[in-house]
Amino acid sequence: MGIGKLSRRSLIAGAAEAAIAAALPMRGLAQPQQAGDGESQQPNVGSGRALWMQDARYAWGVMTHYLADWQAHLNKLDMTVDQWNKMVDGFDAEGMAKRLEEAGAGHYQLSIGQNSGYYLSPNAVYDRFVGVSPSQCSRRDLVADFYKPLHRRDIKLMVYLPSGAPGGDRVAHEALEWQNGPYRNSNFQRKWEQVIAEWSRRWGAKVCGWWFDGCYFPNSMYRSADSPNFASFAAAARVGNPDSAVAFNPGVIYRLISVSPDEDFTAGEIDKPDLATVRRAADGRMDGTQLHMLSFLGETWGMGAPRFSAEQVVDYTGRIRDHDGSVTWDVPVALDGTIVDPFLEQLAALGKAFPRKLPAPVPA
Numbered sequence: 001m002g003i004g005k006l007s008r009r010s011l012i013a014g015a016a017e018a019a020i021a022a023a024l025p026m027r028g029l030a031q032p033q034q035a036g037d038g039e040s041q042q043p044n045v046g047s048g049r050a051l052w053m054q055d056a057r058y059a060w061g062v063m064t065h066y067l068a069d070w071q072a073h074l075n076k077l078d079m080t081v082d083q084w085n086k087m088v089d090g091f092d093a094e095g096m097a098k099r100l101e102e103a104g105a106g107h108y109q110l111s112i113g114q115n116s117g118y119y120l121s122p123n124a125v126y127d128r129f130v131g132v133s134p135s136q137c138s139r140r141d142l143v144a145d146f147y148k149p150l151h152r153r154d155i156k157l158m159v160y161l162p163s164g165a166p167g168g169d170r171v172a173h174e175a176l177e178w179q180n181g182p183y184r185n186s187n188f189q190r191k192w193e194q195v196i197a198e199w200s201r202r203w204g205a206k207v208c209g210w211w212f213d214g215c216y217f218p219n220s221m222y223r224s225a226d227s228p229n230f231a232s233f234a235a236a237a238r239v240g241n242p243d244s245a246v247a248f249n250p251g252v253i254y255r256l257i258s259v260s261p262d263e264d265f266t267a268g269e270i271d272k273p274d275l276a277t278v279r280r281a282a283d284g285r286m287d288g289t290q291l292h293m294l295s296f297l298g299e300t301w302g303m304g305a306p307r308f309s310a311e312q313v314v315d316y317t318g319r320i321r322d323h324d325g326s327v328t329w330d331v332p333v334a335l336d337g338t339i340v341d342p343f344l345e346q347l348a349a350l351g352k353a354f355p356r357k358l359p360a361p362v363p364a
Contacts, residue, residue, distance in 0.1 A: 050245035050264040050290035052208070053107075053326035057356045058156050060317055061107030062100055062347065063294065063330040065160075065302035066091065066142075066337065068118035069168065074303065075335055081134045084118045088138040091120075091337040097149035099339055104351020108150060109158040109211060109294075109328055110143060112199070117169030125198040129191050130175045143199075147206040158209035161196070163233075163248070164188075182220040189221065189228035193236035200240035208244055210237040211267060211294070215248040218259055222248070230262040247292065255279060256325070258289035265326065268293035273316035284324025291325030297343055298332045306342045310349035317350060 052058050071087060072079040100108055113119035119126070120142040127135045143159060150157050165178035165188065172178075177187040200207070212233070215222065222230040234246045249267035250259050255277040256266045266289055270276045273295045284291055297313065298304040308316075317327045329350075331343045339347070 049243055050209070050292075050326075052156065053245075053265060053290050053292060054284045054324045055106075056354070057154065058106035058326075059321060060105065060327045060329070060350055060354055061109065061156070061158075062103075062105045062339075063109040063111075063160065063328050064096075064333045064337070064339075065111045065114070065330065066120060066333060067111055067114050067116060067302070069114075069116040070302055071335060079116065079118065081136060084136065085139050087335060088120050088140045088142050090335070091142055093142065093146045093337070094149045096333075096337050096339070097146070097153055097155065099344065100150070100155055100347075101153040102351075103344060103347035104354070104356055105155060105347060106356055107156040107158055107209070107326075107328070108146070109160055109209070110146060111160040112143065113166065114162055114213075115167040115169075117166040117172050121199060121202070123195060123198050123202075126195045129195070130172050132171060141202070143203055144206060147203075151206075156208050157206060158211060158245075159199075159203075159207055160211045160213065163192075163212045163214045165192075182217040184224075185221050186228055189233070193228060193232060196233075196236040197239040200237055200244070202240065204240040205243070207241060209265075210244060210246045211249065212237075212247065213249045213267075213269075215250050215259065215267075218248070218250060222260065230260040234262040245290070256281075256286055256291055256293060256320075258287050261288070263289060265290035265292040270295045273319075276316070276319065278320065278323045278325065281323050281325075291320065291323055292328070293320050293325065294328045294330065296330035297346055298330070301330055302332050304332065306346060308346070310346045313346050314349055314353040317354065321354060 068079050068084050071077065077083060112121060117136050119137045121144070122135070122137045122139065122141055126137060146157055164180065165176045166172050176191050179185055222233060230248065237246050238244045245264035246262070247265045247267040248259050248263050249269050252269050252271055254270065254275040256268050258266055266286055270293050273293065276293055278291060280286070281291055295316070297306055297308065299307050313329070320327050331339050331347070333339055
């Protein structure tokens with residue numbers, strides 16, 4: 001998902017990522033211990049872990065891409081470790097939680113990182129694998145710091161993470177043994193699941209959902225009877241919280257679908273929400289998986305002016321809610337994490353149309 005017709009994962013990586021991937025050497029078959037080792041595919045029970053998405057209190061929410069490379073581009077910054085730490089330190093989590101509450105949002109999804117190799121939470125396992133010093137993982141744990149201000153307002157916390165190595169970081173590519181494309185990537189996946197498990201342990205029950213981007217080659221990477229596979233992938237995210245809901249994004253598909261019994265809600269990446277389609281759903285579920293759509297309010301993911309009227313945003317949200325589905329809207333943020341006014345107005349319209357608490361019945 002990203003600018004124009006490019007996917008989010010392709011926004012910064014582009015041709016450079018392909019060149020890096022093509023240059024990577026083949027590695028041996030070392031098999032470090034991983035979270036979820038030995039996991040096999042299980043029957044779909046995800047509707048329970050994601051059932052909260054049908055609750056009016058939590059059914060629609062907000063996502064923000066707070067990414068080093070995007071913010072550097074927008075604000076004309078030279079990105080360094082010091083600059084990144086300064087930015088993460090300056091993100092106003094309390095202010096964001098207050099604005100979400102005022103708008104009526106029930107959940108918030110925050111990007112941990114993406115293509116730049118900079119992440120907004122510490123991760124000792126990632127640092128050990130990649131070996132970059134000083135670490136490009138922030139000193140501040142912004143995800144953890146969001147929990148209290150959101151929890152006080154009964155807003156659920158979710159996180160976003162790509163399923164592959166950071167596309168713009170050659171060192172990470174090589175250290176994590178990542179190949180971009182339809183490859184098994186077993187060594188990479190074993191390492192990545194350990195990185196994910198480290199964050200999951202760190203946050204525990206504070207995080208209730210994971211949205212994994214870039215699962216573009218599920219047959220090649222995840223649909224094996226042996227781990228690593230979808231089952232071990234999901235198990236890594238649930239190490240710290242067995243009730244965490246997980247989604248795997250195969251890219252833009254206008255009909256909301258589930259790609260694995262091991263996910264709990266549909267990733268539902270949609271660039272044109274007027275084309276989003278729900279078919280053969282029952283009780284808010286698609287083939288046993290909770291319905292969910294993720295789209296963006298700006299001109300593209302995380303950037304630009306509003307592209308819809310408030311009435312359109314309410315309409316698109318209602319189309320999914322009519323099937324007991326959940327909707328998350330990505331909005332741009334300033335350097336300090338502030339949502340600008342035009343988007344706040346759209347979110348307020350959503351809060352009015354889909355209130356968290358239904359009005360009390362009028363006495364007869």
